Amino acid sequence: xxxxxxxxxxxxxxxxxxxxxxxxxxxxxxxxxxxxxxxxxxxxxxxxxxxxxxxxxxxxxxxxxxxxxxxx
Amino acid sequence: xxxxxxxxxxxxxxxxxxxxxxxxxxxxxxxxxxxxxxxxxxxxxxxxxxxxxxxxxxxxxxxxxxxxxxxxxxxxxxxxxxxxxxxxxxxxxxxxxxxxxxxxxxxxxxxxxxxxxxxxxxxxxxxxxxxxxxxxxxxxxxxxxxxxxxxxxxxxxxxxxxxxxxxxxxxxxxxxxxxxxxxxxxxxxxxxxxxxxxxxxxxxxxxxxxxxxxxxxxxxxxxxxxxxxxxxxxxxxxxxxxxxxxxxxxxxxxxxxxxxxxxxxxxxxxxxxxxxxxxxxxxxxxxxxxxxxxxxxxxxxxxxxxxxxxxxxxxxxxxxxxxxxxxxxxxxxxxxxxxxxxxxxxxxxxxxxxxxxxxxxxxxxxxxxxxxxxxxxxxxxxxxxxxxxxxxxxxxxxxxxxxxxxxxxxxxxxxxx
Amino acid sequence: xxxxxxxxxxxxxxxxxxxxxxxxxxxxxxxxxxxxxxxxxxxxxxxxxxxxxxxxxxxxxxxxxxxxxxxxxxxxxxxxxxxxxxxxxxxxxxxxxxxxxxxxxxxxxxxxxxxxxxxxxxxxxxxxxxxxxxxxxxxxxxxxxxxxxxxxxxxxxxxxxxxxxxxxxx
Numbered sequence: 001x002x003x004x005x006x007x008x009x010x011x012x013x014x015x016x017x018x019x020x021x022x023x024x025x026x027x028x029x030x031x032x033x034x035x036x037x038x039x040x041x042x043x044x045x046x047x048x049x050x051x052x053x054x055x056x057x058x059x060x061x062x063x064x065x066x067x068x069x070x071x072x
Numbered sequence: 073x074x075x076x077x078x079x080x081x082x083x084x085x086x087x088x089x090x091x092x093x094x095x096x097x098x099x100x101x102x103x104x105x106x107x108x109x110x111x112x113x114x115x116x117x118x119x120x121x122x123x124x125x126x127x128x129x130x131x132x133x134x135x136x137x138x139x140x141x142x143x144x145x146x147x148x149x150x151x152x153x154x155x156x157x158x159x160x161x162x163x164x165x166x167x168x169x170x171x172x173x174x175x176x177x178x179x180x181x182x183x184x185x186x187x188x189x190x191x192x193x194x195x196x197x198x199x200x201x202x203x204x205x206x207x208x209x210x211x212x213x214x215x216x217x218x219x220x221x222x223x224x225x226x227x228x229x230x231x232x233x234x235x236x237x238x239x240x241x242x243x244x245x246x247x248x249x250x251x252x253x254x255x256x257x258x259x260x261x262x263x264x265x266x267x268x269x270x271x272x273x274x275x276x277x278x279x280x281x282x283x284x285x286x287x288x289x290x291x292x293x294x295x296x297x298x299x300x301x302x303x304x305x306x307x308x309x310x311x312x313x314x315x316x317x318x319x320x321x322x323x324x325x326x327x328x329x330x331x332x333x334x335x336x337x338x339x340x341x342x343x344x345x346x347x348x349x350x351x352x353x354x355x356x357x358x359x360x361x362x363x364x365x366x367x368x369x370x371x372x373x374x375x376x377x378x379x380x381x382x383x384x385x386x387x388x389x390x391x392x393x394x395x396x397x398x399x400x401x402x403x404x405x406x407x408x409x410x411x412x413x414x415x416x417x418x419x420x421x422x423x424x425x426x427x428x429x430x431x432x433x434x435x436x437x438x439x440x441x442x443x444x445x446x447x448x449x450x451x452x453x454x455x456x457x458x459x460x461x462x463x464x465x466x467x468x469x470x471x472x473x474x475x476x477x478x479x480x481x482x483x484x485x486x487x488x489x
Numbered sequence: 490x491x492x493x494x495x496x497x498x499x500x501x502x503x504x505x506x507x508x509x510x511x512x513x514x515x516x517x518x519x520x521x522x523x524x525x526x527x528x529x530x531x532x533x534x535x536x537x538x539x540x541x542x543x544x545x546x547x548x549x550x551x552x553x554x555x556x557x558x559x560x561x562x563x564x565x566x567x568x569x570x571x572x573x574x575x576x577x578x579x580x581x582x583x584x585x586x587x588x589x590x591x592x593x594x595x596x597x598x599x600x601x602x603x604x605x606x607x608x609x610x611x612x613x614x615x616x617x618x619x620x621x622x623x624x625x626x627x628x629x630x631x632x633x634x635x636x637x638x639x640x641x642x643x644x645x646x647x648x649x650x651x652x653x654x655x656x657x658x659x
Contacts, residue, residue: 022241022297025622026585026614030301032555035366035390036359038295038305043114043130043484044444044458046146050128051118051480055464056406057433058374058382060309060353064213065234066243066295067303067359071556071622072140072205072640139642140558239620 025070032069038062107452107488108136114484121477123187124154140211142203150195150221155187157473159322159429160340161417162186163333169340170269172258172321174276185474188321190258195221209236217251226253232291240297245307247291256282257320264344265423268323276342283316301361311351318345324429325417336420343428345413351376364392379412380433396448402460406438407467416472431466431473438464442480453487506647522633525549525626528613530583530606537606540632542579546656547628550582551614554595556622562641563599569653570603576657577630583608585622625649629656 023031030036039045039062053059112132119125128151134144158169160180167180171190180186197219205211211234219226230249237244255261260278262268269276293307322343326336357370372384386404393399411433413426442460449455460480466472525547529538539547548569552559570580580603586592587609596605608614617626621639629635636652638645 022238023300024611024614025239025619025624026551026553026611027300028297028622029553029555029587029591030361031297031303032557033361036301036303036361038303038357038359040368041456041484043112043132044482046132046148047114047116047128047130047482050150051462052406052438055432055462055476055478056382056436056438057378057380057408057411058353058372058384058406060289060311060351060374061307061355061370061372061384062357063245063247063291063293063295063305063307063309063355064232065211065245065293066236066305067297069555069557069622070236070240070297072558072642139644 028069031067032071036067038064038067109489110134110486111489112484112486114482117479117481119479120154120156123476124152124156124191126150126152138204140203140205142201144199144201144203146197146199148195148197148199150193150197152191152193152195154191155189156191157431158186158188159343159431160186160325161333161429163325163335167335167339168270169323170272170276174259174269175272177270177272190321193221193223195219195224206233209240210234213247215249223257224253224255226251228252228287230289242297243293243295245291245293245295247289249287249289249291251287251289253285253287253315254282255285255316255320261316261320262342264318265341265427267338268340268342270339285313285315285317288312303359305355305357307353307355309351309353309355311349313349313351315347317347317349318343319428319430322428322430324415324427326420326423327417328420330419333417338420341418341423341427343430344426345428346378346426349376349378366390378433380409382406382408398446400444400446400458402440402442402444402458404438404440406440408434408436408438410435431464431476434473435467436464437467438462440480446484452489453485455486456484458482522629522635525628525632525634526616528616530608530613532604532606537581537604539581539628542581542628543632544630545577545579546573546630546653547579547581548625548653549628550580550623550625551585551608551617551619552582552623553585554588554591555586558641559623560595560599561643562623562625563601565641565646567600567602569650573653573657578653578657580604581606583613585609585611585614627652627656630659 034040045062114130116128116130118128128148130146130148132144132146134142137143160167160169162183162185164182166182167186168177169180169186169188170177178189197217199215199217201213201215203211203213213232213234215230217228228249228251230247232245232247235244236242259276261280261283263277263279266277289309289311291307291309293305295303295305298304323340324343326339326341328334328336351374353372353374355370355372360367368388370386374384375381384404384406388400388402390398390400411428413424413428414433415427415429417429418427440460440462442458444456444458446454446456462478462480464476525539527538527540529536548566550562550566552562566580566582569578582601582603583606584592585608623641625638626634627636635656638649
């Protein structure tokens with residue numbers, strides 16, 4: 001299982017490595033949209049987290065910050 | 073303890089007094105800024121087939137209080153009724169159990185999974201969060217949280233820092249949260265692995281009225297813009313729980329021999345879990361847009377020192393219908409390997425140090441399928457509804473717990489002003 | 490009581506001005522008066538050319554409809570245009586949106602009395618090596634960039650105006 005996790009991580013990084021430079025500041029129109037945020041439906045994710053925390057034995061995961069219009 | 077979020081890792085600390093003293097949104101003489109309030113209101117209805125159901129309204133309000141500075145407040149009321157599995161196994165004869173108070177009993181018919189019908193509970197939780205720029209490319213999010221129900225209180229605080237690099241294409245986040253919980257179960261804390269009385273004549277052995285638990289969580293994350301239409305996040309979270317981690321209402325059945333369902337002379341023992349738990353999770357999320365549609369996919373690998381490991385796959389596809397309407401199918405698949413001390417039942421004479429028959433610690437899988445519909449009512453408001461079905465099944469061979477089926481319904485109304 | 494004293498001090502206009510001036514200076518890049526790269530861009534009317542503004546002070550701002558702080562910058566830029574145009578200030582706001590409809594929608598909500606030019610391919614944004622959105626430049630009467638500033642914050646408005654007035658007096 002740890003091997004699976006490690007190879008998943010490597011794949012992610014490889015994919016990410018395709019363009020780690022990101023985009024120019026003036027090219028963030030798509031990323032600025034609400035539906036492109038990491039947590040676009042805050043109540044949905046709060047309620048889901050709550051349900052699965054009560055019904056399963058795992059926790060942790062999602063964090064905050066990043067993406068968006070990159071303004072200021 | 074069913075839909076009760078006993079101790080959710082908290083993230084944010086609020087210094088309300090200071091926050092309200094810090095300026096207002098618009099500098100005088102230049103005109104007002106755009107809408108500074110954002111409100112998200114929702115109602116959730118959760119219902120398990122023949123078991124627990126809950127209604128949960130949530131209101132979240134976010135206000136812009138300065139340049140890139142926000143205050144968020146959330147209020148949740150969680151009203152729960154119904155019954156849930158107490159951990160005992162079904163037998164060929166009817167069974168009688170005492171309620172947590174010890175003042176009454178309930179009976180389960182033969183060949184039926186025992187469910188404790190005592191759960192009527194209302195929980196109220198409030199959460200506040202202050203987001204503030206600290207330096208160029210560095211922001212802090214500070215929060216506090218309080219949750220209260222009749223037998224459980226949770227108080228927490230947290231701080232998160234987000235650092236932008238690389239023209240804000242890369243963000244490092246680090247966070248720390250601390251939670252202090254107190255459990256005061258009905259009838260007192262039972263002495264673990266001692267007998268649950270089957271009549272009201274006897275009282276359970278108790279080690280006190282209440283006990284505490286501390287939870288510490290640490291988060292390390294990277295968010296990376298991959299392209300004009302793609303964003304990824306990688307997080308590692310570490311958590312440590314210490315104190316009373318047992319469920320005071322759950323028991324295990326004790327049988328005379330492995331392979332039979334004949335109950336021993338002392339048929340039921342209260343469960344006992346370790347008093348510490350070290351948790352880890354690795355999480356990856358991707359958001360990608362096609363022409364207009366957006367796909368959101370995440371994977372989490374979790375492992376802890378109770379022997380539990382799990383994989384969570386979650387995917388959402390936002391399909392734009394045009395005219396501000398969208399449909400969003402959702403699929404989630406969860407796979408869990410049991411805790412070391414999980415036992416379906418115990419054998420008389422072979423009682424381990426830690427044991428629990430709570431099916432939520434067992435080998436299980438949860439499959440969820442759902443559909444959400446949303447519509448922009450105006451430029452500043454949106455309405456949406458979602459309906460999901462969830463099925464939990466035990467994995468592995470041998471005598472296992474029955475499936476739990478649940479339905480999730482939620483309506484939302486969000487607006488800016 | 491002590492806390493209240495500190496906060497009261499922080500609310501004084503002088504303190505606020507000085508701290509935002511320092512913040513603006515910290516965020517601004519002291520470019521040693523390099524010449525502003527020339528460009529010609531379309532507007533709603535006739536094309537604009539930067540060199541043609543020699544002899545005037547130019548506040549050059551790069552903005553987009555999806556940039557939230559830009560909504561706050563428009564009322565301020567209108568105020569700058571209104572107060573200082575006759576002293577020789579030109580407010581030139583270059584838009585980098587690819588979606589013309591989004592721009593029209595933004596301008597309907599936040600009207601501009603100053604000049605708006607269009608750079609949908611981002612060539613001029615590239616030429617100026619923008620480090621963030623929005624980015625603004627102050628160009629003196631001799632055509633040199635004397636200040637560049639990433640982001641727009643209400644708290645910086647007063648000190649930005651101070652810098653404009655200083656350049657106008659030259």
